[in-house]
Amino acid sequence: MSGFKNNLLKRIAGVTPRYLPFADVASDDVPLSRLLRLSLFQVSVGMALVLLVGTLNRVMIVEQGVPASLVAIMLALPLVFAPFRALIGFKSDQHRSALGWRRVPFIWKGTMLQFGGFAIMPFALLVLSGYDQAADAPLWIGHTFTAIAFLLVGAGVHTVQTVGLALATDLVPEEDQPKVVGLMYVMLLVGMIVSAIVFGWLLADYTAGRLAQVVQGAAVVTVALNLAALWKQEPRDRGRAASPPPTETFLAAWSVFASREGTKRLLIVIALGTMAYGMAEVLLEPYGGQVLDMSVAMTTRLTAVLAAGSLLGFWFASYVLLRGAEPLNVATYGAAIGVPGFIAITAAAQLGGIVLFTAGVFAAGVGAGLFGHGTLTATMRRAPREQIGLALGAWGAVQATAAGIAIAAGGIIRDIILALPGGADLRPATPYIPVFLLEVIFLVAALCVIWRLHVMRSRNLGEAP
Numbered sequence: 282m283s284g285f286k287n288n289l290l291k292r293i294a295g296v297t298p299r300y301l302p303f304a305d306v307a308s309d310d311v312p313l314s315r316l317l318r319l320s321l322f323q324v325s326v327g328m329a330l331v332l333l334v335g336t337l338n339r340v341m342i343v344e345q346g347v348p349a350s351l352v353a354i355m356l357a358l359p360l361v362f363a364p365f366r367a368l369i370g371f372k373s374d375q376h377r378s379a380l381g382w383r384r385v386p387f388i389w390k391g392t393m394l395q396f397g398g399f400a401i402m403p404f405a406l407l408v409l410s411g412y413d414q415a416a417d418a419p420l421w422i423g424h425t426f427t428a429i430a431f432l433l434v435g436a437g438v439h440t441v442q443t444v445g446l447a448l449a450t451d452l453v454p455e456e457d458q459p460k461v462v463g464l465m466y467v468m469l470l471v472g473m474i475v476s477a478i479v480f481g482w483l484l485a486d487y488t489a490g491r492l493a494q495v496v497q498g499a500a501v502v503t504v505a506l507n508l509a510a511l512w513k514q515e516p517r518d519r520g521r522a523a524s525p526p527p528t529e530t531f532l533a534a535w536s537v538f539a540s541r542e543g544t545k546r547l548l549i550v551i552a553l554g555t556m557a558y559g560m561a562e563v564l565l566e567p568y569g570g571q572v573l574d575m576s577v578a579m580t581t582r583l584t585a586v587l588a589a590g591s592l593l594g595f596w597f598a599s600y601v602l603l604r605g606a607e608p609l610n611v612a613t614y615g616a617a618i619g620v621p622g623f624i625a626i627t628a629a630a631q632l633g634g635i636v637l638f639t640a641g642v643f644a645a646g647v648g649a650g651l652f653g654h655g656t657l658t659a660t661m662r663r664a665p666r667e668q669i670g671l672a673l674g675a676w677g678a679v680q681a682t683a684a685g686i687a688i689a690a691g692g693i694i695r696d697i698i699l700a701l702p703g704g705a706d707l708r709p710a711t712p713y714i715p716v717f718l719l720e721v722i723f724l725v726a727a728l729c730v731i732w733r734l735h736v737m738r739s740r741n742l743g744e745a746p
Contacts, residue, residue: 299317315452317664318514319452319510319511319514320510321510322507322510323469323472323512324468324472324506325392325395325502325506327476327588328472329395329473329499329644330473331473332345332480332496333356333431333434334562334565335479337406340487342705353430354689354693355427356431356688360681365439365678365679367531369444370675370677373387373444384515388441388444388507388511389511391438391440392437392504395434395500396437396440397433397434398434398436399496399497399500399503402427402430402431403492403496404493404496405429405430406427407490428536428645441507447673448515450669452514456460460603463654464655467596470589470650471588471592474589474592478719481582493596503661504604532590534671536672538664539689541663544663546730546733547656549730549733550612550734551656551660551679552683553726553727553730554652554724555620555687556684556690556723557616557721558619558648558724559685560688560692560720561645561691562688564692565587567711568630571709572713574643587646590642590650591653592644594647594648594652594653594654598658602655607652608655608658609655609734610658611651611652611655611658612655613731614650615648615650616652616728617648618723619648620724621648623641623645623721624721625638625640625641625719626645627717630643630710631710656676657676660672660675672732694712694719695716698711699712
């Protein structure tokens with residue numbers, strides 16, 4: 282009996298490293314339990330993304346009748362802070378805290394920004410929806426404070442994610458940095474999946490008051506998760522606190538990073554691919570609701586499907602990268618998979634198939650996971666350890682900026698088509714199809730730039746492309 286028990290325990294202990302991506306990054310000094318606890322900040326980020334891009338955009342467009350262009354612009358407001366992710370990462374690299382911390386002060390400030398945004402948001406949404414108790418409030422108050430709430434949450438998400446990823450890389454050896462960042466992004470996707478399921482369950486019987494309760498709950502959970510994530514993670518370095526401040530400027534550090542051959546083209550690839558995968562984010566749930574008659578709960582679960590596909594893409598990307606695959610090749614597969622995914626989403630309108638639509642969303646998620654991990658790893662490998670925050674910030678800045686532009690553009694294109702003469706008589710799917718086809722074009726453009734990077738690399742190695 283004792284032998285059976287020991288054998289069983291050994292098998293259970295081997296499950297995590299075998300099936301959890303990046304689990305082999307754990308060590309005696311940094312056990313997996315500590316890394317998983319740190320990854321809770323990514324769970325809070327995932328929850329915020331699901332709430333903003335998933336649940337709220339569907340509710341505001343379909344249930345509250347807010348124009349898609351206005352919703353898209355609000356969802357794109359965090360774009361204002363996205364370009365500063367590189368600066369935030371650089372500042373956290375150089376920070377001198379009296380307590381000897383570099384990363385913790387930035388993560389805490391980002392957490393408070395998220396909390397503040399979620400605290401304002403329920404009341405602004407009640408005014409925006411014309412809720413009975415808020416019927417006398419001017420509509421501009423709803424618009425203004427909803428925009429402020431989105432700005433605060435976006436600023437908090439950018440800060441927490443950029444510096445949290447840099448903290449994670451501080452805890453492990455340089456060769457394990459891509460793996461630990463991959464683990465953090467897997468937990469982001471897990472957080473998105475769980476949040477989408479929970480929000481879908483809570484909003485199965487939708488009311489404006491219930492939505493306000495869900496947002497308030499998200500504010501409290503965000504603080505709790507981030508506090509647990511930060512607890513005793515970053516060691517206090519008193520020597521660093523007493524050392525003189527660094528003299529290197531952000532512009533000088535950025536110039537060194539950007540001057541490496543192929544870096545600018547890689548950033549262009551990141552922008553094109555992210556725009557391709559981001560443009561439909563604000564439209565997938567309204568598309569499902571208006572074209573395929575899916576309920577709020579069903580469309581909210583689409584976010585879980587998209588995240589599950591991304592999780593699979595990240596897992597496969599980690600599997601092949603750990604076996605020596607070239608990151609740009611992984612990004613190529615990610616861009617290529619998205620093409621049939623968006624074609625399936627478009628075809629679902631003609632065939633009336635929820636299954637085909639869901640399959641297309643899942644394929645888009647897989648492609649986004651492969652593309653994201655491939656480009657992230659390629660970016661990290663271009664920076665020395667002392668610039669890891671800058672490299673992560675650069676990737677995040679381009680990725681978030683492109684996503685914000687794409688989200689706004691998707692909603693604006695839809696509304697422009699509806700505003701054209703005869704737009705009211707168009708089929709429900711017609712305003713959405715050009716957006717999905719434009720995403721296919723962006724993916725093809727990304728593939729072309731990646732091919733150019735392969736040519737450059739082959740020339741440097743003295744090989745035929």
